[in-house]
Amino acid sequence: MLRSTLLAASRSGAVRGLVERTPLTRPVVKRFISGDDTAAAVATTGEVLADGRYVTLDHLGEDTRDAEQASGTVEAYEVLLRRLAEVGYADRAEVSVKLSAVGQFLPKDGEKIALENARRICVAADAAGTTVTLDMEDHTTTDSTLDILRELRVDFPRVGAVLQAYLKRTEQDCRDLAHAGSRVRLCKGAYKEPAAVAFQDKTEVDRSYVRCLKVLMAGAGYPMVASHDPRLIAIAHDLAAHRAPDTYEYQMLFGIRPEEQRRLAAEGNRMRVYVPYGDEWYGYFMRRLAERPANVAFFLRALITR
Ligand code: FAD
Numbered sequence: 001m002l003r004s005t006l007l008a009a010s011r012s013g014a015v016r017g018l019v020e021r022t023p024l025t026r027p028v029v030k031r032f033i034s035g036d037d038t039a040a041a042v043a044t045t046g047e048v049l050a051d052g053r054y055v056t057l058d059h060l061g062e063d064t065r066d067a068e069q070a071s072g073t074v075e076a077y078e079v080l081l082r083r084l085a086e087v088g089y090a091d092r093a094e095v096s097v098k099l100s101a102v103g104q105f106l107p108k109d110g111e112k113i114a115l116e117n118a119r120r121i122c123v124a125a126d127a128a129g130t131t132v133t134l135d136m137e138d139h140t141t142t143d144s145t146l147d148i149l150r151e152l153r154v155d156f157p158r159v160g161a162v163l164q165a166y167l168k169r170t171e172q173d174c175r176d177l178a179h180a181g182s183r184v185r186l187c188k189g190a191y192k193e194p195a196a197v198a199f200q201d202k203t204e205v206d207r208s209y210v211r212c213l214k215v216l217m218a219g220a221g222y223p224m225v226a227s228h229d230p231r232l233i234a235i236a237h238d239l240a241a242h243r244a245p246d247t248y249e250y251q252m253l254f255g256i257r258p259e260e261q262r263r264l265a266a267e268g269n270r271m272r273v274y275v276p277y278g279d280e281w282y283g284y285f286m287r288r289l290a291e292r293p294a295n296v297a298f299f300l301r302a303l304i305t306r
Contacts, residue, residue: 003290007192010286011063020282032255032288033060034277038080041277044254045084045093048273052265054249055093056133057084060278061101067113070103074117076278078124085128096274097121098135099145115148122156133183133224136162138191139198146173157181160224164189165209166198174212178219185224185251186212190287210235217243224272226251228260245269253288 009015019025034044045055059076061069077095084090102121103113118134125132132152134145149161160183163170167189177184188205189198199205209232216223217239225236225248233250240248249270252261265271276284289295 002293002296004192006286006290006296010283010290016282019286029281029285032253032276032285033281034254034275036277036279038076038083038277041080041275042083042087042089044275044277045089046087048254048275049089049092051262052271053261054270054272055089056096056251056272056274057093058096058098058135058274058276058284059101060276060284061280062098062137062283063100063105064103065105065107067103067106070101070106070113070117073101074120077121081121081124081128081130084130090128090130094130094133095121095125096133096135098137099148100137100141104141104144111144111148114144115151118148118152119155122152122159126156131156131158131160131183133160133185134162136164136187136189139167139193142167142169142173158183160185160222162187162226163212165212166193166205168197168199168208171208171211171215174215174219178216178221180220182219182221183224184216184221185226186216187226188229190291206232213239217248223248224251225249226274228252228257230260233260233264256288 034041041057045057048055057080059073059080061073064070064073077097081090081095084093097118099114099118102117104110106113118132122132134149136142136145145161149159152159162185163173163177165186165188174184186209188209199208209227213223213225213236225233227233236250245268249272250264251272251274254273254275261271261273
């Protein structure tokens with residue numbers, strides 16, 4: 001119930017105004033978001049890399065309805081990627097891109113524009129010596145995102161994508177993508193989805209995650225286990241027993257279970273942290289609150305006690 005309300009609020013302009021205008025929100029947002037600009041993102045990247053973890057950077061923004069804004073997002077990624085190369089981080093830091101931030105929802109030729117914009121980011125990533133992973137948004141975008149992935153991989157075979165275990169289609173998508181050279185980031189899924197397309201029950205989502213993980217770990221691709229769930233991490237560890245350590249990785253979000261991130265890295269696992277930055281933090285922040293009721297209490301407590 002609370003999850004649904006928060007996810008509905010994540011797409012409400014009125015609530016967005018309220019949350020963003022509250023000056024006391026900022027310190028709480030900082031737990032999940034690196035900072036507003038490239039300098040903050042690069043500084044956080046340096047801190048994360050220092051203890052042996054890897055990074056993927058997300059320039060925050062989504063649901064763009066403006067072509068200029070979409071192009072601005074591409075430029076932000078280009079600047080970031082040049083900077084990552086300059087400071088020598090590009091071998092351990094890649095970028096994550098939401099296609100809706102680069103034009104997928106534009107009323108005219110959205111998909112074509114998103115493909116061209118994503119291609120520009122891939123060119124910049126390639127020049128920097130790193131790669132791109134396409135985030136996955138709500139289920140109405142899955143086919144379009146996977147089509148764009150296929151197009152990009154023709155020229156940039158290291159481009160990866162996210163699949164969401166809560167979608168009923170995902171086990172088949174995993175089979176389709178479990179081939180050599182294919183990078184798949186498997187997560188549970190963070191959007192409010194209808195029962196027709198998505199499992200609603202937490203246990204069913206977890207079971208689907210395990211089925212998908214089995215397909216990916218048995219395949220020839222590069223599975224990226226994106227979860228903070230201790231049970232799923234233990235299962236991934238067992239399923240990966242036959243694999244070399246550099247043929248898969250664990251991934252978690254910035255600010256969530258950092259000690260576990262460090263533990264996994266210290267044990268010799270490849271552990272990547274998803275680091276979001278930028279001032280368009282609202283949708284991302286609300287999804288983090290929705291994932292864990294305790295975060296709402298944390299948020300409210302911070303508002304009250306400051
Ligand atoms: P859960 O059962 O939600 O959590 C397990 C445990 O992890 C909790 O008990 C708690 O201890 C901790 N935890 C989880 N979430 C939080 C939180 N917000 N705050 C504090 N503690 C928490 N979703 C998409 O739909 N599309 C994407 O492209 C996408 N990309 C992602 C990339 C990465 C690298 C990661 C890690 C997640 C991504 N997600 C994405 C989000 C994902 O779908 C889940 O919503 C999120 O990871 C929570 O699920 P969980 O597997 O951690 O399990």
